[in-house]
Amino acid sequence: MTDSAKPTLLVVDGHSLAYRAFFALPVDNFSTKDGQHTNGIYGFLSMFVNLVKAEKPTHLAVAFDTSRQSFRTREYAEYKANRSESPAEFKGQIPLLQECLQAMNVRVLTKEDVEADDILATLATQGAALGYDVLVCSGDRDTIQLVTDDVTLLYPNVQGVSQLKRYTPDAVVEKYGLPPEKYPDIAALVGETSDNLPGVPKVGEKTAVKWLTQYGSLDELLTRADEIKGVVGGNLREHIDGVRRNRALNTLLRDVELEVGPADLEVQPIDPEAVRDIFSRLEFRTLLPRVFDAMGADPAETPARPGATAPTATEPDPAQLAAWVAAAGGEVGVTLVLQGGLPVRIGLATADAAVETAWTEEAAAALRPWLEGDAPKVLTDAKPQVKALRRAGAHLGGLAFDTLLAGWLLRPSLPDKNLADLVGRYLDETLPEADPTQLVPETEGATPGQLSWYTLRVAAALRAELPESVAGVLADIELPTLDTLADMELAGVAVSHEKLSTFSAELAARADAIAQQAYATIEREVNLGSPKQLQEVLFDQLQLPKTRKTKTGYSTDAAVLADLQETNPHPFLDLLLQHREAMKLRQIIESLDVAIAADGRIRTTYLQTGSQTGRLSSTDPNLQNIPIRNEESSRIRAAFEVGAGYETLLTADYSQIEMRIMAHLSGDPGLVEAFNSGEDLHRFVGARVFGVEPADVTPAMRTKVKAMSYGLVYGLSAFGLSKQLRIEQTEAKQLMMEYFARFGAVRDYLRSSVEQARIDGFTETIFGRRRPFPDLSSPNRVLRENAERAALNAPIQGSAADIMKIALFRIHGEFAAEQLASRVLLQIHDELVVEVAPGEWDAVERIVRSRMGDAAELTVPLDVQIGRGADWNEAGH
DNA sequence: TAATCTACGTA
DNA sequence: CGTACGTAGATTAT
Incomplete structure (x- = not known):
């Protein structure tokens, strides 16, 4: 005590x-x-x-x-x-x-x-x-x-x-036989190899302790060193200076x-x-909570700072509620509590007051005019709430700010995913949250009204930090896009369970047959999905040459297996590749099949804050990576069909949008001419690079310049290019030289944009979206060069993402304005899939083509390819 | 059980 | 030694 x-x-x-x-x-x-x-x-x-x-x-x-x-x-x-x-x-x-x-x-x-x-x-x-x-x-x-x-x-x-x-x-005495203050004496005699302090030869801890006990002190021992007999005695006398030196240094x-x-x-x-x-x-994750815990970042011990106490929310009746919002004037924070995708409660707040109520018909009716009107509203993660309101038959108007989107625009690399994260980061406070592990929580969570109040305060903190250009991206691109995505997610896309399940069964049977054949070639059964077991088979049993190293062993990926097949052909290799392909397709099909809802449609979730460049990502299931490259995969796309009540699917994609952005940003006269000439891009570039007429560009030449052009956008090196094209590095280097001799402004632009980013600390898209790159000035070369490639790509990929978003919400808006029933279903980075209602094809095609075409004013045209069909496969051709 | 690794699908 | 993602199964850490 x-x-x-x-x-x-x-x-x-x-x-x-x-x-x-x-x-x-x-x-x-x-x-x-x-x-x-x-x-x-x-x-x-x-x-x-x-x-x-x-x-x-x-x-x-x-x-x-x-x-x-x-x-x-x-x-x-x-x-x-x-x-x-x-x-x-x-x-x-x-x-x-x-x-x-x-x-x-x-x-x-x-x-x-x-x-x-x-x-x-x-x-x-x-x-x-x-x-x-x-x-x-x-x-x-x-x-x-x-x-x-x-x-x-x-x-x-x-x-x-x-x-x-x-x-x-006591523990020292137990271990060394002498008290702590004597330890340096022992160490001086024994020596310390790690410090390069040699001790007396043949003297270890035992002897040292014995001597020190016998003589009482090191000094006494050294002065009477001649009393010690035998070889060790001689050793001691020879090394007395060393012992004194050790003793001096180890103090x-x-x-x-x-x-x-x-x-x-x-x-x-x-x-x-x-x-x-x-x-x-x-990239420490598990450590974070442990540090917070150990270092006393407990919410109970670090109360919110003075002045940061959320107002207690009142519960006015519906009529009072309508009066309250009418009187609120400025921005109001809004939080909907959802259950099963529907609103059950709503909380509203201004800077100094909060109200909340159950989402009843009366409350909804009382709030509807305000909710649907232009009065400015601030939310955190608005999309699910917008969707819930739609399901409840209401529409959110006046969305002025979403703190989650703003936080992401400011710091796209951070994992902030909810209000609590933002409150911690931007207010340096802890959002009161009920402990979900306790039946009767000790700490009360914030109520919806209070969450709205926090949302407002976070919004203010974010606004103070948001550069003007980024605020513009939020207001002019992201918020309109949010609304569109909500509708796309609600609509979903019709997918045929019959088509998928037939194919899945086929693939399962095929994978099984291939596996049996593969086992036969190696005369045993292994788990073909286990990289570890495959390594045993390939490198031990079959004695194939070792491949590229990974963290845990040697790679068995498709590129490596294809290489092996060339140098050391073995039937197992090909069977393994076929097995992988069948299993992968089957797995994709299965994940789609289980995602089909009762109404025959799949609804993905678009993560608007899911990338660092400004792109969307898609999850649960991911509809942005549905196979397309091989024959088989067309059967998967064919399962995405036009839904009941609609006439056809329309696909629209930008051709070579990233190269067009590169032409615009670099102003390279050759590249700009290429896009304005109407000639096939790679044929045009190939003709320039190889010094032949466009008509004489061979497929091999076209492949090379195509790889080069695409590689440019990613910061490709001669090494990478040679590997991809399977050509010598010298040839790759030569190709790059020829390319830049004709399209030099491209290289100048790429170089200067990275340099500018190094100075600014961030890159910027055509529309002002920023991405920070602190590592551009890192002394660590790996870190720095990785950042350079990412920084080179970010404005290009990001501008393309901006353009697509602008086209997307304008199309969405125009469909509504023209009261069309047609609707956009999917966005796959440079492609849109639209479900066209009967009789609306012409209007839809016109709107999609023009809004995608004029989403940005570049020095080169934006080319849009349109396809039409009853399913995604047909429409994609 | 949760995190990590490898492999692979897309733009 | 090519950017940006999400998912699944196997493996490893806890």
Whole structure:
């Protein structure tokens, strides 16, 4: 009980523990997709949060070495000289670890010319003198000398850093047979190979302890060294200078001048946003809640700041509600609580008041004029709410702001997915949420009215940060698109269960037959879906040459198998490829089949914040990756049919939209001419590159320039081009040179756009959508070059996405304005699928063609291809 | 059971 | 050593 009042100071040697973690965890298992290794950081932080959670220090610091040089190396040049350079994979991790600790508001201490352990020694000594309980955590055995009744050492076990052994004075005596202050004497005699401090040959711990016990002290032992008999006695006398030197060097400094003392190290609340940022960069997910938990980011302990208490929502009757919204004036936050896709409750808020009510017929009727009118409304994740209102027969008008969309536009790489995330990031507060694991939650969740109030405040914070151009993208592109997507999702697309199930059964039978044949060729049965078992078959049993390395072994992907088939033909390879193809198709068909609703339609969800470039993504099921490339897949597309009550499907796609954007942005005269000439793009480019007439461009030439043109948009290298075209790198290089000799402005544009992004820190589309690229100035080459390719692509892919969205909502709007029953069903990046009502084909075709064609004013035309058919396969031709 | 890896479908 | 996605099954970590 007396100890509860006593402050606890925890000081940690960051470098030594991170280094141990580095070796304890497999480096290959811990790296970001960009190639940054993180095993040392992860291992350290994992240990660190456990430690903090278990020990609950009141004061905390982590010390690091500044370099390998210190006063010890100056006094003894050989000190640690045998240490090999720490691995390159480890080096970069220390600054990132320090960044993590800073985000957690943990004091990071360094001092020129001394080692981290000297800082620990100084703080431990000062802390003990001030009456603290001191915990020292280090992987360096020399810190044993710091142990006293007030100072406990936590020392990692051999395995790694997860288990820490507690060294109290008793534990030291038990382990070494002498009290902690004598440990440096033992170490001086035994030596420390890792520090390049040789000890007395043939003297280990046992002998050292025996001597020290016998003579009482190291000094006494050394002065009476001649009393010791035998070889070891001689060894001792020969190495007396070395022992004295060891003893001098292994004494930790307890009087290092530091800018802070123990009292300055009080534990601070973490910076949640900074921690989220750095952890998401390092791709730590499971660690995040552990850090929040251990570092006391508990909502109960960090109450919302003063002035941030949500108003208590009142529950006016419907008539009062109508009066309330009429009087509200400015923007109103709106939150609909949904159940089964329908609204059950609605909460509204202004800056200082909140109201809410059950979604009854009376309430809906009272609110409808306001809800459907132009009065400005602010929501978080409006799309599901807009859909629910549609199902309930209402329409949301005046959508002025969606915080989720705005947050994504501002930081498209972040995983913020709900109001709670946004409140944390932009208000630095915690959204009150009921604990879903408790039947009777201790903490009340925010009510719908209060959620609306938070939404309004988040919106204000976002607006303050939103650059004008990005605000324009929100208002002029994203919000109109949201409304369109809601209708598309509600409509769904008719899919024939009969067609799918017939095909699925066929494929299952085929896959089975292929598998049997494959087993026969290798005379055993394996799981053809297991990369691990396949590696055994290919590289052990069949002794095929090893392929491209992956994290866990050797690749068995389609490209690799095709290569193997050429160099080392084996029937198994081809059968495996056929099996994969059949299984993949079957799997896609199955996932579609189970998604067909009772009315025969599939409804996807478009994620409007699902990409970093501005594209949509589609999920549950993904209707943006339905196969098209081979013969078989046309049968899948044929299952997407025109629905009952409609006449036909229309498909409309932009041809080469990304190359057209490139022509526009670069202003390259050759490329612009190509698109204005009406000639086939690749034929035109091929003619220029190879110096022949367009009519004389061979298919091989066309293939090459086509790959080159598309590759450009992705930052393709000569290496990549040679691999894709299966040509020599020199030929690929030659091709690129010829290409740029004719279309030089393209290269100039790509280069300058990346350079501009490096200066600005972000890229921008034609319409002002931004994407940040902090890694463009990273010293890490892998990181930087990855960012460069992404930055090169972002304005092009993003502008295409902008153009398609603009076309999409304008088409949607025009269908409504002309009171057409036809409706857009699908968007696949550069293609739209429209369900055309009887008698509306001409109007629909006109609208789609013109709105897609004039969605943007470029220096080259936007070419639109239209197809018509009873199913998606037919319409796509 | 949850996270990760490999493979593969689309633009 | 080519951008942007989502999904499934196997494997590994917990």
